[in-house]
Amino acid sequence: MSAVGFAMFNPKFDQSWKRSVLSVTCGLISCIVLILLWEWMGSSPENPVTQVLPPPSRFLPVLFESDFKIGLGSQSASIYQSIFVTLLRVLTGMTLAFVGSVLCGMLISLSKWSELFILPILGLIAPIAPIAWVPLALVVFGISNLTAVFIVFMGVFFTLTIATVAEIKRIPDNLLITAKNLGGQEFNVWRMVILPSVLPGVFTLLRLNFIAAWMAVLAAEMTGLRDGLGAVVMTGRNLFNSNLILLGICVIGITGFAVDRLLLLIQKKFFWWQV
Amino acid sequence: MSQVPSAVLSCHNLGKSFGRDRRRDTVLADINLSLQQGDFVTILGQSGGGKSTLLKLMGGFLAPSSGSVSFHGQPLKGITPKIGMVFQEHSLYPWMTVEQNIGFGFKVRGELPQSYRNRVQNMIEQVELDDARKRYPHQLSGGMKQRVAIARSLVVKPDVLLLDEPFSALDVQLRRQLQAFLLAIWRETSTPMLLVTHNVEEAILLGQRLIVVGDRPGQIIAEVSTAAAEFRGRYHPKFLKLQRHLESVLEYNSATADLEYHPEETASAWQN
Numbered sequence A: 001m002s003a004v005g006f007a008m009f010n011p012k013f014d015q016s017w018k019r020s021v022l023s024v025t026c027g028l029i030s031c032i033v034l035i036l037l038w039e040w041m042g043s044s045p046e047n048p049v050t051q052v053l054p055p056p057s058r059f060l061p062v063l064f065e066s067d068f069k070i071g072l073g074s075q076s077a078s079i080y081q082s083i084f085v086t087l088l089r090v091l092t093g094m095t096l097a098f099v100g101s102v103l104c105g106m107l108i109s110l111s112k113w114s115e116l117f118i119l120p121i122l123g124l125i126a127p128i129a130p131i132a133w134v135p136l137a138l139v140v141f142g143i144s145n146l147t148a149v150f151i152v153f154m155g156v157f158f159t160l161t162i163a164t165v166a167e168i169k170r171i172p173d174n175l176l177i178t179a180k181n182l183g184g185q186e187f188n189v190w191r192m193v194i195l196p197s198v199l200p201g202v203f204t205l206l207r208l209n210f211i212a213a214w215m216a217v218l219a220a221e222m223t224g225l226r227d228g229l230g231a232v233v234m235t236g237r238n239l240f241n242s243n244l245i246l247l248g249i250c251v252i253g254i255t256g257f258a259v260d261r262l263l264l265l266i267q268k269k270f271f272w273w274q275v
Numbered sequence B: 001m002s003q004v005p006s007a008v009l010s011c012h013n014l015g016k017s018f019g020r021d022r023r024r025d026t027v028l029a030d031i032n033l034s035l036q037q038g039d040f041v042t043i044l045g046q047s048g049g050g051k052s053t054l055l056k057l058m059g060g061f062l063a064p065s066s067g068s069v070s071f072h073g074q075p076l077k078g079i080t081p082k083i084g085m086v087f088q089e090h091s092l093y094p095w096m097t098v099e100q101n102i103g104f105g106f107k108v109r110g111e112l113p114q115s116y117r118n119r120v121q122n123m124i125e126q127v128e129l130d131d132a133r134k135r136y137p138h139q140l141s142g143g144m145k146q147r148v149a150i151a152r153s154l155v156v157k158p159d160v161l162l163l164d165e166p167f168s169a170l171d172v173q174l175r176r177q178l179q180a181f182l183l184a185i186w187r188e189t190s191t192p193m194l195l196v197t198h199n200v201e202e203a204i205l206l207g208q209r210l211i212v213v214g215d216r217p218g219q220i221i222a223e224v225s226t227a228a229a230e231f232r233g234r235y236h237p238k239f240l241k242l243q244r245h246l247e248s249v250l251e252y253n254s255a256t257a258d259l260e261y262h263p264e265e266t267a268s269a270w271q272n
């Protein structure tokens, strides 16, 4: 068993809050060490590294100097706005894909034939990375929020639909037989047994696919869309402003991390069981 | 065995085979048994002998290959809520609390919570799970889980309860507690029960009637009445004698084989 598995059975680690305090502390320490190293390396202005990778003490002031506004003229947007726009796109796309794929997966599982005919098509589309949909989406939807939502949706929906069908097959017979034996109507069995059985597994996969969806939206914002976090980085590039680039990169990292934690929290709160 | 009119659940020349042609595997053949009102019948058989298959046939979960099953004198057509089933393990819904699991039979039929709350509450008290009502299955011991499963089946008042090795996953101590618990429930509700087990002691202790199903093909090879009081004490000489007898029946797969159990012989057979 792995070290983590061992720790879980070790009475010293019994209380979960102790474990999470430990992991947060360790994570913070390593982040601080990294930043200190970075500051130390970038402390001399002649160092070429400083030009490309300015330390936080240089790029963070950009935020305040510019009154949290980034960009030129009418295209400028506050950093909060950029975060909000990007998050909204990713979360909308993922929510639609999650709900849609669970529904479609259940519909497909209703009949053996729909499985036989539809699953192969899904299997062909699923491996297409979300990022590959960027050019198509830009052509079809132009520069709009719809583009980004479409990219996320396409990148996640098919994988999750296949996963839903697979999860439905994995449900232990006893759970289904019991529900029917208790006199459950068909629709109620789907709603009260099959749906809750598949949700945790599909949500886990959604969480794992979040990074890919996140990257695809950023790529779209860098190439076509004019706002969002990806656009912040591109503005930096266009202005040859490495402070701005670094700022954008850091915000992307921190936001992505926060969303990942949020999804984990949702999983633990709402989809914690295993069938 | 002729059909007894008052039989709640019975089967006639029941058989089941899996596979086709040369791969055909006859698991059960010519099973006749009937369960009366207030009966407690135990079925004893070896592991893999087709006990679960027999219960699934009796409950309408599987279609027979030959013969038929009758429920209240009518041919059984499929799954019905009037025949309850308790599985060996893994049949609780992990996202529901004890209370929700026990009330699930009503909920899944679309009944309103206020209409069944009292019945669920009474059942929880009856199976002594009052302190655990808000807990989830993963927070329960194996014995508590099985009590929940039994309660969930009983609360919807089935005409018959089928139990497929309900205590096999439990250790001896707990198993004995639950056996007593099940007997008490049976006396209280007088729901006819058909319990399958590979444990000889359990089969004698629980049933009023004990049926031994042999191996390949599974047929009834012995039938014993165990209603007498001496079969309720596991150290009574008659209990021990019957236990020894049934163990040899299982071992030789025949009721007419040597009925005395000879440990020395078995030992020497192993050495050769």
Ligand SMILES: Nc1ncnc2c1ncn2[C@@H]1O[C@H](COP(=O)(O)OP(=O)(O)OP(=O)(O)O)[C@@H](O)[C@H]1O
Pocket: B018, B019, B027, B045, B046, B047, B048, B049, B050, B051, B052, B053, B054, B198
């Ligand atoms: N769906 C099936 N398809 C093919 N063979 C099956 C099927 N179900 C059961 N069998 C076969 O029937 C035989 C009896 O199975 P069953 O589960 O009824 O045994 P059991 O007596 O309940 O065993 P245990 O005590 O281990 O639970 C087994 O040999 C098994 O291979």
Ligand SMILES: [Mg+2]
Pocket: B051, B052, B053, B164, B165
């Ligand atoms: Mg079995």
